[in-house]
Amino acid sequence: ENARIKIDVERTIGEVNKNIYGNFVEHLGRCVYGGIYDPDSPHADENGFRKDVLEAAKGLNISLLRYPGGNFVSNYNWKDGVGPDRPKRLELAWQRLETNEVGTNEFMTYAKMLGTEPYFAVNLGTGTIKEAQQWVEYTNVKEGPYYAELRKKHGYPEPHNIKYWSLGNEMDGYWQMGHLNAIDYSKKAREAGKLMRLTSPDIKLIAAGSSNYRPDANPDEWNRTILEELKDYIDYIALHIYVGNPDDNYYNFMSTPLVIEERTKIVKGMINEVMQRTLRRDHTEDPIYIAWDEYNVWYRARSGANMVGDRALEEHYNLEDALVISGMLNAFIRNADVVKMANMAQLVNVIGPIFTSKDDMFKQTIYYPLALFANNMHGTSLDLFVDCETYDTEEFFLGLGETTTKQTDVPYLDVSATYKDDEVTIAVVNRHKDKAITTDLIAQTGEFTGSLEIFEVNGPDIKAKNDFGETNVATKKLESVKAKGKSVTYAFPPHSLTIIK
Numbered sequence: 001e002n003a004r005i006k007i008d009v010e011r012t013i014g015e016v017n018k019n020i021y022g023n024f025v026e027h028l029g030r031c032v033y034g035g036i037y038d039p040d041s042p043h044a045d046e047n048g049f050r051k052d053v054l055e056a057a058k059g060l061n062i063s064l065l066r067y068p069g070g071n072f073v074s075n076y077n078w079k080d081g082v083g084p085d086r087p088k089r090l091e092l093a094w095q096r097l098e099t100n101e102v103g104t105n106e107f108m109t110y111a112k113m114l115g116t117e118p119y120f121a122v123n124l125g126t127g128t129i130k131e132a133q134q135w136v137e138y139t140n141v142k143e144g145p146y147y148a149e150l151r152k153k154h155g156y157p158e159p160h161n162i163k164y165w166s167l168g169n170e171m172d173g174y175w176q177m178g179h180l181n182a183i184d185y186s187k188k189a190r191e192a193g194k195l196m197r198l199t200s201p202d203i204k205l206i207a208a209g210s211s212n213y214r215p216d217a218n219p220d221e222w223n224r225t226i227l228e229e230l231k232d233y234i235d236y237i238a239l240h241i242y243v244g245n246p247d248d249n250y251y252n253f254m255s256t257p258l259v260i261e262e263r264t265k266i267v268k269g270m271i272n273e274v275m276q277r278t279l280r281r282d283h284t285e286d287p288i289y290i291a292w293d294e295y296n297v298w299y300r301a302r303s304g305a306n307m308v309g310d311r312a313l314e315e316h317y318n319l320e321d322a323l324v325i326s327g328m329l330n331a332f333i334r335n336a337d338v339v340k341m342a343n344m345a346q347l348v349n350v351i352g353p354i355f356t357s358k359d360d361m362f363k364q365t366i367y368y369p370l371a372l373f374a375n376n377m378h379g380t381s382l383d384l385f386v387d388c389e390t391y392d393t394e395e396f397f398l399g400l401g402e403t404t405t406k407q408t409d410v411p412y413l414d415v416s417a418t419y420k421d422d423e424v425t426i427a428v429v430n431r432h433k434d435k436a437i438t439t440d441l442i443a444q445t446g447e448f449t450g451s452l453e454i455f456e457v458n459g460p461d462i463k464a465k466n467d468f469g470e471t472n473v474a475t476k477k478l479e480s481v482k483a484k485g486k487s488v489t490y491a492f493p494p495h496s497l498t499i500i501k
């Protein structure tokens, strides 16, 4: 019997916010130096930025770019990265020398070239609320006060108008420099946010929710506390997730995007609860949204020498990783009513979709699903009916140091859909390793007309990787298929992502 996907354009979930196609640049390993910026590369432009990397990044249609960290930010003094004197600092989070050649203004030049919205994180570890306020003054105030005038003196007469600001990074994590407990973090974030908003009233503030679902972390208590304490100030709560396949169990790994969905639903419930009990003072009408502020597959380069220095976190991705990323993007779309931001961590070299050497680069497997989604999945998210075979997993570890999970009724077909300008676009991951799944796509409202445009990400086997000069996993545009009437039948190939417009 065929699987079935029923599509009803009147059953909607919410608007897909383009900021779910965000990305992240941290001063870590070769993400900035040797990644987006490398004056010694033959591909560098007159400012030292890599043209080939920029071109590849443009293909990801990046809506939002988070900067400058990450764990890095929790001991970062933004003043080291502006003006003519750039002190070299010992960078403690990732154990390297930070030259500060790239800072606020250089990053803004890059964001402009990329055509993306900047999203800055302030240091709430070793930094003060005053330094956070001064940074906003430097970037967002047109003229008058000291730091606005300093920016002008540095050659930037117009303010950068940075709208998105996160209040610290992973402050729940014991590894975070200046780690705080939930109440102390809330107090510091509230006061920092207050000063930042007094300086630039239209900014959006993102609070550091739970990054840390380790067995002893108590993430729900952390999230509940900061929602209670910060509800009058924040626009988003940030969650982070990294998953892996350390036991080399394909089906367990394929189920990990469902964890995003579980956590999203729990935090959504908490937001509703907090909002229902007490009204917000300042933003009474505005909802609080969830930002999946960092997400990716990360488990190989996650210990010892792989965790520090100039070559830290250089993960080499394969096809199964690309399918997990597809599942994560599906999960964001299926929760489009509350997930209004998501940032792949990170853009280049460091757990990134783009990988460089001094004179070459290649696109990793995870590049392709992100590019396909970011360029095609927009509009209203649809609540689909999906009927297909399912499987159960045993209990397994999500990734290094993380909590365990067990998933039941994991559908072999993982699906999301968007609707825009009379056109439905559907994203389908076939998680089955060996079997094509023949599926009836059934229109509950309207009819199929014209021809279906079909894109597929696949490869010779689930462990297939790309490398310099070698592309084994990529997007293929297939021959379009004529469609007419209420239903179309399509066979989704094993271990694949298919996007049909």
Ligand code: AHR
Pocket (backbone or CB within 6 Å): 026, 069, 070, 071, 072, 169, 170, 294, 345, 346
């Ligand atoms: O993205 C790599 C690191 O993962 C980030 O610096 C940190 O926020 C998280 O732990």
